[in-house]
Amino acid sequence: MFHHPSEFVTFKASPHLPGVELYSARLVDHAFAPHVHDGYSIGAIEAGVERFRYLGSDHIAPAGTLVLLNPDELHTGQAEVDAGWTYQMLYIEPDTLRELTGSEAFFPEAAVHSPDLAQDFQRTFRRMWTAPDDLAFVSGFTTLVDAIVSRYGKNARNLAPVPDSERRRMASLRRVLDCIEAHLDDNLSIDMLAAEAGLSVFHFVRTFSAAFHVTPHQYVQARRAARAKSLLAQRATPSDAAAAAGLTDQSHLNRWFKRAYGVTPAQYQQQIGTRPAPNRRG
Known part of the structure; x- marks a missing residue:
C-alpha cells in the first residue's frame, strides 16, 4: 500500500481505557490530505x-x-527530509481528557520542542501498547498526559472581544458547519452552503477558506472521512460507512481514507479489532 518499503501505519484501540486510540507510524513518501480527528x-x-x-x-x-492538536482542526502531514519521519500518537476523545483534567483543555501551540517529554512519551507509549491490564495502562496514560497538559495546555482560550460584524460572520459559518454535518450523507452543493451563509458562491468560498484554511470541498471530504472512521470503529462495514458518510462507494472511501489516515478501512478495522463478522448463510 506504500511506495517506500519502510513505511507503515498501525492503529490500536485501547482495550483498557475507552476513548483512547494508539497510533504508530513511519512515513517517507506518503503525504496526508487535510483531515480531522474528533x-x-x-x-x-x-x-x-x-x-x-x-x-x-x-x-x-x-x-x-x-x-499537540485540538479536536476537529484540519491538518496535513508530510516528510520534510528524505528520510521521512517516525512518530507515535494518542488520539483521545474530548470526554476522556475532560474527565482526566477536570476541565476543558486547549493547546495553543501545535508543535513544541521538548526532548525530555518526547522521550518520556515514547517510553510510556511503548509500555501502554503492550500493557497487560488497565492498571498498567491507565497509570502510564494519566502520568504522561498530566505532564503534557500541565506544561503546555490551557484551560481556556484567551480571546479578545469580538466585533459584532465578526460575530455575525462566524455565526453564519457555524450554520454552514452544522448544515454539513446534518447533510453529510447527501449530495451537498455549493449553492446550498453559500445560501446557508447568506453569501454568493464565490464570496462564500473565499470567506470559508479564510476562516478554516481549507476549501469547502476539502472540509467536507475531511468530515466524511472522520465520520467513516468513527463508524468503522463501531464495526460498520466499509460499504455501510461509505454510504453513511456520503461517499459514492467503498472504493471512493478507500481512496479518501488512505489519504487521510494512511491505511485502508479494512486495514484500520483489522488493526483495532472491529472487522465485522462475515455473513453466514444457513
Whole structure:
C-alpha cells in the first residue's frame, strides 16, 4: 500500500481505557490530505522531520517535538527530509481528557520542542501498547498526559472581544458547519452552503477558506472521512460507512481514507479489532 518499503501505519484501540486510540507510524513518501480527528491528537516525533499545516500555518517538527492538536482542526502531514519521519500518537476523545483534567483543555501551540517529554512519551507509549491490564495502562496514560497538559495546555482560550460584524460572520459559518454535518450523507452543493451563509458562491468560498484554511470541498471530504472512521470503529462495514458518510462507494472511501489516515478501512478495522463478522448463510 506504500511506495517506500519502510513505511507503515498501525492503529490500536485501547482495550483498557475507552476513548483512547494508539497510533504508530513511519512515513517517507506518503503525504496526508487535510483531515480531522474528533478528539485530541497528542504525540511525539521519534526520528526524522515532519512538516504539517494547521490553522493556516506550516509547522516543522523534528525529533524531540511534541505535536499537540485540538479536536476537529484540519491538518496535513508530510516528510520534510528524505528520510521521512517516525512518530507515535494518542488520539483521545474530548470526554476522556475532560474527565482526566477536570476541565476543558486547549493547546495553543501545535508543535513544541521538548526532548525530555518526547522521550518520556515514547517510553510510556511503548509500555501502554503492550500493557497487560488497565492498571498498567491507565497509570502510564494519566502520568504522561498530566505532564503534557500541565506544561503546555490551557484551560481556556484567551480571546479578545469580538466585533459584532465578526460575530455575525462566524455565526453564519457555524450554520454552514452544522448544515454539513446534518447533510453529510447527501449530495451537498455549493449553492446550498453559500445560501446557508447568506453569501454568493464565490464570496462564500473565499470567506470559508479564510476562516478554516481549507476549501469547502476539502472540509467536507475531511468530515466524511472522520465520520467513516468513527463508524468503522463501531464495526460498520466499509460499504455501510461509505454510504453513511456520503461517499459514492467503498472504493471512493478507500481512496479518501488512505489519504487521510494512511491505511485502508479494512486495514484500520483489522488493526483495532472491529472487522465485522462475515455473513453466514444457513
